[in-house]
Amino acid sequence: MREIRIATQKIEMLGTLNDSPTAERIWDALPIDSTVNTWGQEIYFSIPVQCDLGLEARDRMEVGELGYWPTGSAFCIFFGRTPASKGDEPRAASPVNPIGRCEGDIKVFRQVREGDTVRIERVEEQAGEEPPAQAEEAEEPQEAEAAEDADTEEPAEEA
Secondary structure: OEEEEEEOOOOEEEEEEOOOHHHHHHHHHOOEEEEOEEOOOEEEEEOOOOOOOOOOOEEEOOOOEEEEEHHHOEEEEEOOOOOOOOOOOOEEEEEEEEEEEEEOOHHHHHHOOOOOEEEEEEHHHHHHHHHHHHHHHHHHHHHHHHHHHHHHHHHHHHO
């Protein structure tokens, strides 16, 4: 399982991609930036990944489930009823490949609006960026000490 972060200007949500071939192709394409479309309580957005409809494809989804819609080359997030729903379950416009799930309070996606910018990224990318920042911070005291030494040396040179 591969952990991803889905973020807009308003929300951030973690998700997990499954081990399907479609999810693997999406993982390989990350990070992805796109523009949100809404359809009831589903958000979807174009991604630069081309996949065919898989054997596991279906139109009935679960709340919190992630899907890939081959018809629109789109990443889909289902968080409630859609115009195609019969009852309370989310239903895609046409079959999608299930690719994973979101973790946490999926209802936060109600804050996302048509036209918002969205980014999907690997969670490991963020963790990989932290050590260099810490290394830079560790270098700062040495630079400060060097500046202090320079200050002490300057008056000696002037005198």
